[in-house]
Every structure is written in structure tokens, then in C-alpha cells.
Amino acid sequence: MNDETVIRVENLAVSFGPRTIFKDVSFEVKRGEVFIILGGSGCGKSTLLKALIGIVPIAAGRAEMLGVDLAEADAEGRLGLLQRIGVMWQSGALFGNMTLSENVELPLEEHTDLPRPAREALARAKLGLVGLGDAAGRLPAEISGGMAKRAGIARAMALDPPLLILDEPSAGLDPITSAGLDKLILDIARSTGTTFVVVTHELQSILAIGDRCIMLDKEAQGMIATGKPRELRDTATHRTVRSFFRREAA
């Protein structure tokens, strides 16, 4: 990890019509960090993620990733940035009519000139990295939820992006699969220096993988805490933060 800033968010606000989802959200993510966006259901975690990658319009403030502000970037700058970001969607979002290998090959086919054997080998390597080496020829409908999430990570990593964004990677998974996924994220982060932004509310995962985090709250319509997960767990004074980390009813 070094001090190079990968993401810089300043006073970000998102609204749907008259309804404010969050406002005044500011944070920075350093290179090589596993950064967690956490909070209860409906607090706007996934919306913040979508605002970062330009799917949801920003009402106020700015978000800069890898030195590019998506809101201000032209089409070329936007495409260039998107090629340097990998996103794993909550459901995996694998294309149902393609095998896992073909899913991973798709971005390689679109954005590189690599010949087919190279793409196939690279897809195998990515799937091998996430432990799906023997499932390359299977369709998404033929694999479990945990495998779909791992395949989603493999596809997100296809172009070796320096920044990976994961939306609820452990949601709905059993503790063993979830722990395996946490280990995978840590292994990739430590061995490749990839920066991770992970949206989750799984306490075990947050404590296991998070270097730093921010916590959003629905009632506050924004950030209520920032820091290292273990420190927040042990020292937080905010009632909601304390309840969250101690699994207490609010």
C-alpha cells in the first residue's frame, strides 16, 4: 500500500427526485487498500457505488477515480477509465448464454488485440485464480451462487485493472464460502497490489478484509463514521455504529 490516491470523493450527494439518498459524503481510497463501504440495508451503499462508476447521476459534489472525474470526462476518457476498473455485481451479472470462460474472455475480446488462444489461456488463468479452473466450460445457470460471485470477480479482473469494485460479495453465501471469498480478495489485493472497494454489510467480512471503511446511515442520509473497522468496533461512540459492530438492535 502507498499514499497514491485512487479514489477521491468530495461532498457527494445523490437524490432520486425529491428524495435524498445521501449527501456530503467525502472520502479517499489509497492504492492497494481494501476499502469498505458499509451500512444497514437501504442506506445507499450500492447507490454510492453506482454513483462512483457513473451509472447513477450525482446531484452534488464530485468523485474522481484514478485521476478521472467520470462526470466531466469525454467519451474516450470515460472508456479509458472503465477499462481500468473491474466491477463485480451483486448477482454476479454473468451472461447466461456464455460459459464462464466466454464471460471472462468478453472484455479481452472487446478491449485488446489478443488472439483467441491467448484470450482462452488468460480466461483459464483468471478462473484458476478464483478457484474455478475446472468450471470454465460451464454455464452460469449450472453453478452455485458462490461460484457465480467468484466468476464475477474473475471477469472483473480480466483486464488486470488496478481498481476492483465489489458489490456485496458475501451476501447470501454460507460462512465457509464467504470466508473463502474474503481470503481470495485479500490474496489478490496483497499479491497484485489491486485496490478494492467493497460494498457489504457482512460484519465478519468487514473485519476480516477491511483496511479502512466508511459507514453510511439511512436516517443521517450520509456518512456517520470513517476509520479502521476494528477501531470503529472497539471505540465508536455513535449509537448506530456501535449497534452495527456489536450486532445489537438499534
Add this chain to the structure above:
Amino acid sequence: MTEAFLTLRAAPEGRTLLLSGKLNAAGAAALWPVMTRALEEKPKAIDLSGVESLDSAGAILVLRAGNNVPVLGATPDVLAVLERNRAALKAAPLPAEAPRDFAPITAFGGTVFGSIQAALSGIAFAGEALVAAFRVLFRPRMFRGAEFLRHLDEIGLRAFPLTLLLGFLIGLILAYQSSIPLKRFGAEIFVPNLVGISLLRELGPLLAGVVLAGRTGSAFAAELGTMTVNEEVNALRIMGIDPMVMLVLPRLLAGILVMPALTLAMNLAGLAGMTVVMESLGFPWSAVSNQLQQWLSLGDLTGGLFKSACFGLVIAAIGCRAGLSAGFGPRAVGDAATAAVVGGIVAIVAMDGFFAILFFRLGI
């Protein structure tokens, strides 16, 4: 611009491949064909001392040489990427090639077997629907009236404008086309006979059936297919609710009741279209009406309406079955909708042929 290079260095003890520059996706893509040729020379080693950076694509390029060609001069960072990808590839063995033998007998056998299975499954579906209908007869409160009314509205009322438009245009076209040869014999007055009988006995039920198959059969298949894919149908079964009773019967009954109404609308609109043409040819509507009353019988109308009720039942049943037997994934819903439309249209045409023979034998 590519910033990766490959040089072949010859020495008495063997050739060495020198890779240098930035071995990223662009570099790997540019060097791939050169590397292919260079590897045919059976190099003794690969020298990576000139490599500034290496990503996964570059690693795949280097690893093409296999494990028997030693890698020299790599920096720790480059070596780490290389080893990580080597380990990942080792964990992902090459998938076995699927046999591509041309086996026409096996393929034919598979098709026949698949068709027999589909036919048996269709019979089982019909049997299940019949049993469910009997159960509902004895326990009418099991029948979901609200669902039934919703389907009546969706497949019936909302299909009327389209049916009327199509019927009017078909009547118009038939009348114009048939008037051309009949005019040569001065027999244009018989156009209402031809168009009327065609519409009431054949085209009315058939075209209304095509509308129902295209509009409703596909909708049934897509709706039930989505429910199947989302495991909603399994959830019903686990709750002890028979999907046949809750999902299929209301649709079948709606299909049976709606089709005669749509056919009647199609017939009337077609006759209206024909009347417009006859008026334009100089025949008053009273002459047209007289011809129709003289030549058309109640049997023509009721026979057509009876056929259409049968078509409605079959189209709805094929749509429901296609949906309930949908496979996995988003593609399954599209496949189910296609199967419903194709199956529905083929079935009504085949049934129409059967009814033509039956009515002929019965003298209807």
C-alpha cells in the same frame, strides 16, 4: 504504439529468446505471432531481464513456452506475476475437447427420442390439467376467479382492436382479390358467398388463433417461464398449492372463452371490410346481406366458433406448458416464448386440417 520487443539470440549452446519493454495486453498481442514462430525454433531459455513490466497477458505470452524452457533475469515483481499466472493455469487444466464426430444415426435417434419424450410430456400435462379441472369442479373455491378475470381482460378485451383491424383488412383483401376473377364471368355478386364462407368456416378461427398464439401464447410462456426460472412455481408446490389449479386452469378457461369472441369479432370485421369493397363495386349492402343470408348457414358460424374454442384451449395449454417446462437462465424464457408461438400456430393449423376432414365426413 507497441513498446514490447522480442529478439532471438543465437549461441553455440542454443538460442535464447530476449523479451523486453512493457509486456502488457497490447505488447502480448503484438508479439504473439512472432513468439509462435520463435518457439518453433525450440529456444533454450527466455531472458526477461529487459522487461519493464508484465501483466497477466504478458505472463500468458511467456508461459506459452511451457515449463521446460527456463526463465532468466526476471525482476522479483515480474517473477511474482509469472508464478501467480503459472499457478492459476495449473489450477485450470485445459478442458477436454468435445467429440465432433459426425454421427447422423445418433443425431436422428436423439431427435426421435426427444420428440417421443416431448409427446409423452404433453400427454402428461393434458392429464394433469384434466385432473386439476375435476378437482376444481368438486371444490370450486379452489378456482381463482380474480386471476381468470385478469386473463379475460388481458387476452380478450385488449386483443379486440388488433383483431378488428386484422379482420377488416383481411375481408377487404379477400373481397378485392376474389372480385378480379369473378368479374370476368360477371359473377361479382358471389364475392360475399366466397368471403363469408372462407371467413366463418376457416379464416376467422385460424387468424384469431394466430393472433392469440402470437399475443397470448407467448405472454403465458414468458410469464410462467419467468416464474419457473425464479423458482416461484416450486414455491407454490412446496406451499401445497397445485400450479395447475392456480396458474394453468384460469388461463385455459380464459383461452376457451375468449377465442370464440375474438373469432366472432374477426368474422364481423371481415364481413364489414368485404361490404366496403362491394359498395365500391356498385353493390348495395342490402344485396350483400341478401347473399350472405341465402348462402351462409348457422352451422358455418357455430362450426367455426366451436373450432376456435378448441384452438383457444390448445394455444393456452401450449403456452402454459412451454412456460412451466422452461429451463434455467434468461435464455430459457425466450426459448419458452418461441416454443409457445411456433407450437401454437402449428397446432391450430394441424387441428384445422383435422376439423376440415371431420366436418366434411359429418356433412357440416
